[in-house]
Amino acid sequence: VLRVSLGCFIFFWVMFATTFGTRKLQGVRNSWHSGCWTLKFLVYAVSIVTPFIIPNIFIQLYGEIARMGAGIFLILQLISMLHLISWCNKRWMPYAGSNQCGLFGLFLSTVSFIASFAGILVLYILYVPNSSCMFNIFTIIWTAVLVKIMMAVSLHSKVNEGLLSSGIMGSYIVFLCWSALHRYYLILRFIFLVCPST
Secondary structure, eight states, X not given: OHHHHXXXXXXXXXXXXXXXXXXXXXXXXXXXXXXXXXXXXXXXXXXXXXXGGSOHHHHHHHHHHHHHHHHHHXXXXXXXXXXXXXXXXXXXXXXXXXXXOOHHHHHHHHHHHHHHHHHHHHHHXXXXXXXXXXXXXXXXXXXXXXXXXXXXXXXXXXXXXXXXXXXXXXXXXXXXXXXXXXXXXXHHHHHHXXXXXX
């Protein structure tokens, strides 16, 4: 897994380094970014194969560094998500003193909360086959509590941000919960498939 992860890291770092600062649609670097699929596939294949010839000590070092990188990635992803939510809130929710209706924002926030609570229900159905799955139950309940807390805080008179931002963030948190439980399930399934005696 670490070797494939390193291969993907090498490929995407090469893509980042070769396309950073591209501004013109007709530029050479943009055509590399948007096209050249055969060449990119070859670069990807070389990037994936290269870590398999690297000694184990470097792969283990990469694994330790990748843990910190994963945390940084999650922080950047969260910042990006907050930026998107802020943009959606400014675009579709009326601000105080305006004559905007905000119907689309209300519709999106309703859909987001319905999706959040439906997602939590689906998580219970998929990942809690019996009451002995305490980790899954705790994770799903904590996610539901976070969604309700965000809803209550966004409706508080001192915050007064409306339901759109908390609805979108609630949907995102349910997605993260599903992603974590799904990976946890796949890891357990792999362990029990490889080591059925445990």
